[in-house]
Amino acid sequence: MNVLPRRTAVIVFLCFASAYFLSALVRAVTATLAPVLNEEFGLSARNLGLLAGGYFLGFSASQLPLGNWLDRHGPRKVLLCFLGIAVLGCIAFSMATSFTTLMLARVLCGVGVSACLMAPLTGYRRWLTPTTQLRANSWMLMTGSLGMLASTLPVQWLLPHLGWRPLFWGLAGLLALSMLLIYLVVPAWQQAPVVASDGSAPAAGYAAVWRHPYFRRMVPIGFCSYGGMVAMQTLWAGPWMVRVAGYTPLEAAAGLFVINLCMLCTFWSWGMLTPWLFRRGVHVDRLITWGLPVSFLVLAATIAAGQHAGAAAWALFCVTSTCVSLAQPAVAMVFPAALAGRALSAYNLVVFLGVFVLQWSIGLGVDFFSNAGLPVPDAFRATMAVFLLLSVISYLYFLWAPRMRVQEAAGERT
Numbered sequence: 001m002n003v004l005p006r007r008t009a010v011i012v013f014l015c016f017a018s019a020y021f022l023s024a025l026v027r028a029v030t031a032t033l034a035p036v037l038n039e040e041f042g043l044s045a046r047n048l049g050l051l052a053g054g055y056f057l058g059f060s061a062s063q064l065p066l067g068n069w070l071d072r073h074g075p076r077k078v079l080l081c082f083l084g085i086a087v088l089g090c091i092a093f094s095m096a097t098s099f100t101t102l103m104l105a106r107v108l109c110g111v112g113v114s115a116c117l118m119a120p121l122t123g124y125r126r127w128l129t130p131t132t133q134l135r136a137n138s139w140m141l142m143t144g145s146l147g148m149l150a151s152t153l154p155v156q157w158l159l160p161h162l163g164w165r166p167l168f169w170g171l172a173g174l175l176a177l178s179m180l181l182i183y184l185v186v187p188a189w190q191q192a193p194v195v196a197s198d199g200s201a202p203a204a205g206y207a208a209v210w211r212h213p214y215f216r217r218m219v220p221i222g223f224c225s226y227g228g229m230v231a232m233q234t235l236w237a238g239p240w241m242v243r244v245a246g247y248t249p250l251e252a253a254a255g256l257f258v259i260n261l262c263m264l265c266t267f268w269s270w271g272m273l274t275p276w277l278f279r280r281g282v283h284v285d286r287l288i289t290w291g292l293p294v295s296f297l298v299l300a301a302t303i304a305a306g307q308h309a310g311a312a313a314w315a316l317f318c319v320t321s322t323c324v325s326l327a328q329p330a331v332a333m334v335f336p337a338a339l340a341g342r343a344l345s346a347y348n349l350v351v352f353l354g355v356f357v358l359q360w361s362i363g364l365g366v367d368f369f370s371n372a373g374l375p376v377p378d379a380f381r382a383t384m385a386v387f388l389l390l391s392v393i394s395y396l397y398f399l400w401a402p403r404m405r406v407q408e409a410a411g412e413r414t
Helices: 006-041 045-061 063-073 075-094 099-112 118-127 130-150 153-162 164-185 207-211 213-243 249-279 284-308 311-333 337-371 376-413
Strands: none
Touching: 006 045, 006 075, 006 099, 006 118, 006 130, 006 153, 006 164, 006 213, 006 249, 045 063, 045 099, 045 213, 045 337, 063 075, 063 118, 063 337, 075 099, 075 118, 075 164, 118 130, 118 311, 118 337, 130 153, 130 249, 130 311, 153 164, 153 249, 207 213, 207 337, 213 249, 213 284, 213 311, 213 337, 213 376, 249 311, 284 311, 284 376, 311 337, 337 376
16 A cells, blocks of 8 residues: 555545546436426437436446456546546537437446546555545545536526537536646556455456455445435436426426535535544444435335425435445455455446436336326336335345355355
8 A cells, every 4th residue: 555645645636526526517417407308309208217327328338347447557547548538428418419319428428437436446545544545435425416516506507598518518628627637646556466365366357356245245235225326316306306396497406406415515424424433443334234224214205205205305315325325435445455446346337237227217117107097296106116115125135145144154164
């Protein structure tokens, strides 16, 4: 581990954070643009979910090669290459004339920004102490919430003056500026030797990651709960507010602003609390065990309230779900530093596959229940009930997985 001096670490963090801020803005802006895109392109709920999910499809598809490249070439070189693709994706989106070209550009954007969190976290695994890694992870997510905040009311205010197409030209320019900062500031990388806990060299590629019992334990909640939180925050909270709670597009944008402001404050709080909790022996697993049931209760109450549940309900759901985001640095810290890029990108693949599948599936569910004769608000409620059931099942696996490993070990000894 080559720990950076405090001042250097802060400057590096800020450069990485600028890119992640923009990536989160690009990710979440679909929720604010949904009414405009619906009007211009005539999108169904299924196509809107697919368009938003296209970002996560591109994002997910790049995760496995990304992990290898990060461990081999380091955060600076890899992130600069990927951000160049993001610039092209934003320009292509601004010039799209059909759903197909919108979708392709959205996938390209997803590929381009897919390193904006994994590159910093890979660097932090080597450049920061364990407690500082937990803080930096939470504060990177706080920066992402700030980007999502910028995608709500500020974007809604700019739309009548600029239109959505020039907005994406502006994003392309800002991404290019962040590339310059990263090139000038982020340290060079030296590939570290990979050593397993027993002193031997582990298997190349992702085999050591996928086989690890802790990684496997975290997979279902990463897919359902973490992926579900992002799916609601970046897309479906907005349509719920408009089509179930009766908000206007401007009111929905204000609601998304509130949701992301609450998320920002929550991630800042996690960044302050997690080092203190870590030093006192409170593990991430315990925080997830306590936190996720609260989010399930909030979601159940939101479904039951229906049209009476608006921005405050979804803000509370997203805030109570943030405990699952702590799984990401926890997964990285159970592996050697030289495997950090692969461990982080593999887990990120799980999370963002969950986002893609859930965003699209919720759109399919709403269309299915609507076609079956349910009113649109009830179609949303039925679909969210299915999502809640899947989330509870994934949580039960998280609780039972340690017992299953103990039983398997006992069976092997006998």
